[in-house]
Amino acid sequence: MASSYLTIPARRHGGGKSFRGHGGGYHNAASLTLERYLQDLPIAEVPTSPLRPQFHTGRLPNSKLSDGKPRLLLMGQRRSGKSSISSVVFHKMPPTETLFLESTARIQKDSMHSFMDFQVWDFPGQLDFFDPAFDVDNIFGEIGALIWVIDAQDDYLDAINRLNTTILHLQQTYPSINVEVFIHKVDGLSEDYKADTFRDVIQRIQDELSDAGYENAPVSFYQTSIYDHSIFEAFSKVIQKLIPQLPTLESLLDSLCNNCRIEKAFLFDVLSKIYIAADTTPSDISSYEISSDYIDVIVDVSEIYGWDRPSKAAENEVDGEDQIENPDAESVITLQNDSYLYLREINKYLALICLMREDSRGKKGLIDYNVGVFQDALAQVFTR
Numbered sequence: 413m414a415s416s417y418l419t420i421p422a423r424r425h426g427g428g429k430s431f432r433g434h435g436g437g438y439h440n441a442a443s444l445t446l447e448r449y450l451q452d453l454p455i456a457e458v459p460t461s462p463l464r465p466q467f468h469t470g471r472l473p474n475s476k477l478s479d480g481k482p483r484l485l486l487m488g489q490r491r492s493g494k495s496s497i498s499s500v501v502f503h504k505m506p507p508t509e510t511l512f513l514e515s516t517a518r519i520q521k522d523s524m525h526s527f528m529d530f531q532v533w534d535f536p537g538q539l540d541f542f543d544p545a546f547d548v549d550n551i552f553g554e555i556g557a558l559i560w561v562i563d564a565q566d567d568y569l570d571a572i573n574r575l576n577t578t579i580l581h582l583q584q585t586y587p588s589i590n591v592e593v594f595i596h597k598v599d600g601l602s603e604d605y606k607a608d609t610f611r612d613v614i615q616r617i618q619d620e621l622s623d624a625g626y627e628n629a630p631v632s633f634y635q636t637s638i639y640d641h642s643i644f645e646a647f648s649k650v651i652q653k654l655i656p657q658l659p660t661l662e663s664l665l666d667s668l669c670n671n672c673r674i675e676k677a678f679l680f681d682v683l684s685k686i687y688i689a690a691d692t693t694p695s696d697i698s699s700y701e702i703s704s705d706y707i708d709v710i711v712d713v714s715e716i717y718g719w720d721r722p723s724k725a726a727e728n729e730v731d732g733e734d735q736i737e738n739p740d741a742e743s744v745i746t747l748q749n750d751s752y753l754y755l756r757e758i759n760k761y762l763a764l765i766c767l768m769r770e771d772s773r774g775k776k777g778l779i780d781y782n783v784g785v786f787q788d789a790l791a792q793v794f795t796r
């Protein structure tokens with residue numbers, strides 16, 4: 413890295429010498445630590461749509477009330493890694509600490525409050541949810557996606573059989589549920605074995621489904637591990653299917669990239685490091701990895717040197733000399749290969765990260781302006 417700068421919005425009141433907030437402790441400057449709480453939110457907003465949901469649903473395909481939060485169900489055999497995935501992605505647990513996780517005995521329900529509200533239900537591996545004692549409607553009635561975790565380091569035939577039974581059950585009652593298969597723990601496998609396992613699992617599931625007459629069941633496959641970025645990438649894809657505004661977001665990002673000669677742009681949910689949209693140019697996982705690492709750096713710096721910021725409403729009320737042009741956190745870092753990364757806080761949950769070539773560096777004013785336009789457009793798309 414050759415150089416970098418981080419702009420944390422200036423204070424509007426007082427001398428602003430120290431980084432201490434009102435409470436005396438250190439606070440976050442840019443809301444980049446984000447206000448997500450594990451809590452139940454009774455007033456979740458879910459857009460209504462007359463369309464029958466398929467991919468990019470954004471609504472609950474099976475919701476009777478059409479007013480629930482999307483629910484992600486984590487299912488699979490015992491010790492396949494479900495709780496680890498949930499802890500690493502949504503609770504920031506370091507992957508090595510998952511070694512000490514105990515087996516889940518009851519369904520664990522987490523409510524996530526972010527750019528959209530959703531729930532994550534972690535099921536104990538041994539649970540038979542089609543047992544008549546269980547209220548199947550209650551489990552599957554409001555779900556956005558079923559994530560089935562298969563341990564690729566273990567004998568996975570039982571897991572596949574159970575998954576096939578589950579999909580066939582669901583196809584009869586809830587045909588539009590997205591089934592997302594995580595072929596997990598691939599970190600311990602050689603490249604060849606990993607590719608063979610991936611193909612084998614897909615083949616076995618697709619054969620079973622087409623034998624049963626379900627050629628086009630909405631089933632997707634991912635190779636994941638909590639020890640690298642693949643689990644975040646996979647979750648990003650899962651969540652994106654639940655965002656009805658995804659096509660709009662993608663075309664906004666496309667036009668931002670075209671106008672500012674940006675090579676790749678991601679819109680990140682900062683705390684989980686899930687990207688909720690990206691421009692549509694093809695890219696490899698390294699663009700995601702570097703952007704996601706950059707968020708870690710910025711969040712760490714903000715947490716140490718940040719301070720409380722006034723709400724947007726309070727900002728708008730303030731007039732005067734210390735009014736600042738851009739109240740949002742921003743950072744640029746130059747990389748070794750003549751490219752640089754630009755981060756801009758978009759709202760309290762989301763940040764935009766752009767990968768650019770060095771030759772567009774002189775266009776900072778244009779980029780700032782266009783990002784401002786993008787931000788305004790986004791505010792109309794996401795009302796919260």
Ligand SMILES: Nc1nc2c(ncn2[C@@H]2O[C@H](COP(=O)(O)OP(=O)(O)OP(=O)(O)O)[C@@H](O)[C@H]2O)c(=O)[nH]1
Binds near residue numbers: 597
């Ligand atoms: N190598 C590797 N190990 C993992 C990965 N994910 C989870 N594990 C390990 O797998 C073991 C089981 O993980 P858990 O998250 O407890 O599994 P679970 O599916 O929730 O298990 P139950 O609660 O019994 O259903 C732990 O020792 C984790 O450290 C991964 O991506 N790679």
